[in-house]
Amino acid sequence: MTFKLTRRSLMAAMPAMASVGMLAGCGGGDDAAAVSAEDAALKFDASTYTTVNVTLDGVALKLRQYRRVYVAKPVKMATTLTTFNTTTLADPYAMQTMVISVAEALVNDQTKPIYMVVNNAGWFASPVSTTVTEGAAFVSTSDTDAMGAALKAGYVVVNLGTRSRGARAEDGRWAGKAPAPVVDTKAAIRYLRLNDSLLPGSTSRIILTGTSGGGGLTSAVAASGNSADFLPYLAEIGAAGVSGSGSTATSTLKDDVFAAVAYCPINNLGNADAGYEWEYNATRTDSNTGALNSVAYSAGPQVAASTAIAASFPAYLNGLGLTREDGSALSDANLRDATMALVKKEIEAQIAKGTAVPALGANFSVSGVAYLNDWLTLAGTGTSATVASIDYAKYLAFVTKIRALKTVVAFDAVGVTGNPNISGESTLFGSDYYSYSNFTAWSWANNAVKGDGSGVDDTALAWDAYLASSTSKLATQLKLINPMAYLNTTADTAPYWYVRHGMIDRDTAFAMQTLLYYAIKKDASVKEVDFKYPYLVPHSGNYDVQEAFTWIKAKLAANP
Known part of the structure; x- marks a missing residue:
């Protein structure tokens, strides 16, 4: 791939580019006319679609599928870079494109919920894609087929492409830096709102969902509904309803959502390393932490780095002002207790359902491998058994036997502790x-x-x-992708949250997810948060589709 500009020429061009941006922002009347023209260009044309034939529970189902660029000034992209390879994009606008799929019988129904899916695993850029393709077979009763459940419920399915880390524009810029994925998702929501009277489905009933980085993105968008902080960025890409530029940008449309369904959300990145090392510093060994540059964990800089990073977490945690159910302050002295209480609740729920939870000294079976239970003590037998105690240190050791920890530094990894790779989320910033x-x-x-x-x-x-x-712009970038920065503020936070992080998931610290739970729980805009550490579940999503969709159905029924 040959880019139009090198890094040197881009740097030289920056003053001129800034001047163009300043000139473009002048003149309120011109801005108003521009946004009207942009909104007109974004008007939804229902006559342009593809017919897609699938089966749902073995029965033929005909769908209409619409592919649309959702901003008036999309960024022309060239490549996307993941940990392993660089991919040249066939469609330069695929990262700001949505695919809307709806049963043909429901194309004129404007009451159905909209199930919007983001796919940004690892916070990587996500050119739009969908599993709703010609000949696909879906099963609505499966616990792993969210598309099947959504189509069976009659929802309008929206698969979303967004810029994010690793995205490179045709002019050579890394154009997916934060807050690009949040801005793009908000722009997509605004496109739906602009065309609410023309599209199937109801934009007052948007369920936003994603896994891992997509779960973090879901959380950030759902927490920051309608915040004016994003308007300058939305204006740059021609998002629907936004006029003006910079600090003068205004909006006639909203980007809040009805519900967030977030699996293992990698969130609060600015504090994720501190939380990770606070959680796992005492657990790390050469057997559960990889070498860097062929230097073992115990022999290199990782040990001191882990200790230093962990030391910064208590001050952050204690300054959040979060409280537990009994009204006591959530702090570094009791955060592990709070996490253990949530784990205990999940294990006891599993026991009550008849799940065979091993006694102390017996073995858990995870993916067919036996792991000694040396951390969980039960009281009683059968479905009336309870959790007598959890040895939290041994629980963390159990988790890290199943899958080794990330090396130090886990998230902000580039250029430190001898890490030779472009790894972690450092490519999202700067x-x-x-x-x-x-x-x-x-x-x-x-x-x-x-x-x-x-x-x-x-x-x-x-x-x-x-x-x-x-x-x-780091401070702004860190804020705009962090749900914690918008929960318990004047933002229009989603009223309903369904959050899951597996009980054996070490991709981010349990500490970060427990903090997210208590922050959501405290927010006055939130009517319900359903949070669990699902039993023996690793880093994954959409493993509990029936439970999730039952929850979604109940929330929608309560808000007709």
């Missing part, structure tokens, strides 16, 4: 003209790569000074 930026204080201070534009070594600025500098 300037469009560098592939990554460290986004936490420890990694910033310890960046060891010269010329990457990141760290004290390249900027001569300490972390706090860099965050406050006019050349940095």
